[in-house]
Amino acid sequence: MTTPREGDPRGRERPWDRDAPHAHVDLAALRHNLALLRGRTATGVRLLAAVKADAYGHGLLPVARALAAAGADAFGVATAEEALALRDAGVPGEVLMFGPVRSGIAELVAADVALTVALPADLEAIAATVPGSPARVHVKVDTGMGRLGLAPAEARSLIAAVARSPFADLEGVWTHLASADEPDATEPGSATDRQVAAFADLLARLERDGLRPRWAHAANSAGTLVRPDAHHDLVRPGIALYGQPASGWLARRVPELRPVxxxxxxxxxxxxxxxxxxxxxxxxxxxxxxxxxxxxxxxxxxxxxxxxxxxxxxxxxxxxxxxxxxxxxxxxxxxxxxxxxxxxxxxxxxxxxxxxAAFDLAAAAGSFAYELLTRLGPRIVRRYSDA
Ligand SMILES: Cc1ncc(COP(=O)(O)O)c(C=O)c1O
CATH class of the missing domain: 2.40.37.10 (Lyase, Ornithine Decarboxylase; Chain A, domain 1)
Structure with a gap:
């Protein structure tokens, strides 16, 4: 993890940092983007900020602190190290691991980090590791991303198993949209539409089973911006918080994003x-x-x-x-x-x-802004302004 200036035992700014490349991170722009996303969600919908990969290269702790102070409710991370860094620094807000883990479970549960379960074996690993202290669990369901999670029909019994387990608290049920930044994302019958419908259908069936997770969630940045019917209890934006559009189509739809x-x-x-x-x-x-x-x-x-x-x-x-x-x-x-x-x-x-802009440079490099930003290395000194 790279948060060069945060907690650097060598002190804040070193003389040679002046000759280094600098990443100027504008926390006011970050707050502007947060407010913009908030403005697209209904009252009561919580916002989980994706701060994995060192807050998309912007520096995990300064970004998470600024977002928490501006009202973000929760943080999404990919690794135990990221989760525990947030906890160790005392950043307020829930922390969710986006992927299931088989090691470090005891430490994560002790730190009150919510875990993702995608397979029955993920639940078994939790039960084997932390008998006695229930883990906060979000079950990941695959509605069309093809990455993690069981299909809705099978996920239903896994969700019921989590709800029954003395080792887990069923806190969330979630899915991930694969194509919400595509121009057809709002159209009936599109891949996004099918995902949104499949998830809503699963939630309705769970309701009939008497299972209502506290947090149902599906929307990344694009979903937050263009699919209000995917907001449910919580949205999970990442790239838009950093002021980058997820696609050219989205850039034209949401020109108000401010690069951070x-x-x-x-x-x-x-x-x-x-x-x-x-x-x-x-x-x-x-x-x-x-x-x-x-x-x-x-x-x-x-x-x-x-x-x-x-x-x-x-x-x-x-x-x-x-x-x-x-x-x-x-x-x-x-x-x-x-x-x-x-x-x-x-x-x-x-x-x-x-x-x-990062978006255009990344395109010229045959890549996209996510990759460009997350690959910016620790030799680039992050400098924060809050004007
Ligand atoms: C599970 C999950 N949720 C939310 C996000 C945020 O996505 P985006 O940066 O496109 O808003 C990501 C990032 O890829 C993710 O993996």
Missing amino acids: MRVDAPITFVKRIAAGTPISYGGTWRAPADTVIATVRLGYADGYPRSLSSRAEAGHRGRRVPVVGRVCMDQLMLDLGPDGDAEVGERVDLIGGGAP
Whole structure:
């Protein structure tokens, strides 16, 4: 887990951090996005913020604290380490493990972390580990994602078994929408529509069985934004909290999202080169004319995709300049043009701000914003502002 500045035994800001790439995390933008999502849900619907993967690269604890203070009710995580980091830091709110676990169960239950059960054997593992102290359990049902959980018909008996078990409290029943960011997500008969209907049907059957979990939940960011009929008791947004649309279609539908992160990095070297001079490994880019090249302290080991070699732009002094040559492990080069002027130490935007948005850069890299953000490494110093 990477929360570089949080609880760093070496202290808050170290002198060399000034020369590092920085991720500027705007907590006011985070709150804006939270409020926007809240505005799409009915009163009483709880909000569980997906903060797995270091809060999508934004820093688990500062983000979770800001969200809790702004009214998020719960947090969703993927690993025991993430769950316990929230608990150890005393962040208020429920914590749910998104996937079933077979190890660390005792520690998680002792820390009052809610567990996901997807198979009868997951329940058996809980019963074998923590006899006597019931675990808070959410049963995951597969309505069409094809990742975790039994199909509704079989899940019904698993849910009943959890409800009967002295080792578990049936707290939730949940599913995950696979395609709620697709343009057909609101259309009758679409994959999302079928998932939403299958989940509603399961809940109705459970009701008839006398089983009413406290929290039924299905909606990720896209589901929260476009499928109110999938909200049930709780929504689970992630990417939208960070101000990134899950898809181009959603970007057009919800233009009010505010990006929470901007990444900049310092120029470490500036040189004038002649036409034909090769730049970086393999000499894959040669200057078409005399020009000025700036070297920047950010590379693929920091999470800036190598596939953006000669395929992206950065923001320098209010204009876009191309990334040229192969992106290196710790560095990349920019073509500032024949009249280019830059100082060593000056910072350029690489993601967001004057550079393309994470969504567009990720698309140019053949990926998507989730991957770009979650791969931003610990060498990028996270800086938080709350204006
Ligand atoms: C179970 C679960 N719920 C909610 C989310 C949040 O999804 P999104 O970031 O698309 O809102 C995720 C993330 O993939 C997830 O795995």
